[in-house]
Ligand SMILES: Nc1ncnc2[nH]cnc12
């Protein structure tokens with residue numbers, strides 16, 4: 001019964017890298033379509049490579065896979081495949097990251113990447129009823145100057161990009177390095193988010209809050225090591241976009257049973273469930289909910305709270321948030337009636 005509940009409950013996803021939804025079958029198809037040489041010849045070989053020791057070992061493969069994406073159609077197809085998939089999982093709203101530097105560095109124009117993704121998102125709203133927002137991530141292993149350059153390229157498309165974020169290799173790349181570029185972005189009207197406290201220390205979460213002035217922390221699970229930080233996140237209700245299957249695959253936690261999502265929820269933090277890079281980590285949002293529930297024994301009420309948090313923490317307008325939460329509450333009523 002809880003499986004059916006999790007499947008049907010309306011939910012939002014707030015942390016998904018669109019390049020991380022590139023399924024192995026599609027990677028091979030695109031490699032052939034675009035005449036790109038990959039060090040793999042079969043889906044099995046690609047899947048076998050999905051043995052990660054830490055974030056960097058994943059990122060190496062993720063950037064390699066992204067090389068098959070060349071045209072506007074490729075970015076459209078990638079985004080559309082993700083939307084079709086999650087429509088069946090009752091996602092009502094999604095906030096998607098893209099990594100423009102991964103593509104512009106290979107000579108793909110910013111506009112090509114953006115246009116392909118954006119057209120698919122518009123089709124997703126029209127044909128699947130999924131609303132969306134797009135977020136641009138700066139790669140923190142590259143320089144702040146490179147981030148500033150990509151920010152400039154984003155200015156003409158500002159009405160299509162709600163926020164800027166910070167991703168890639170966390171260790172030794174503190175948020176403080178990107179203070180200036182985030183300040184420029186905020187002055188231009190972008191909202192801000194940042195990956196912090198995934199592999200990096202709680203100090204990086206403080207920096208993301210105090211220096212980058214983020215609206216949400218992506219991951220943030222290492223906040224638990226700093227009680228003052230936990231208290232602050234609770235008081236301010238700064239959302240954490242937690243990605244349970246990702247954390248296990250990248251060895252942040254040894255198993256899902258060891259994950260601290262339930263602890264953080266019990267402590268009153270605004271935590272949400274997300275997929276991060278679903279093609280690489282063994283599941284989309286539904287699988288993240290189902291496997292985490294099974295490992296941590298979440299109740300119906302806790303699943304409801306996680307779904308509610310996903311709308312509360314979203315970048316939807318206030319009225320729209322209320323509408324989505326009303327829809328969620330109606331679903332709860334109907335489901336409870338069915339049970340009794
Ligand atoms: N989990 C993750 N952490 C940092 N950068 C990423 N890019 C894609 N997935 C990521």
Ligand SMILES: [Zn+2]
Pocket residue numbers: 015017167195218276
């Ligand atoms: Zn991520």
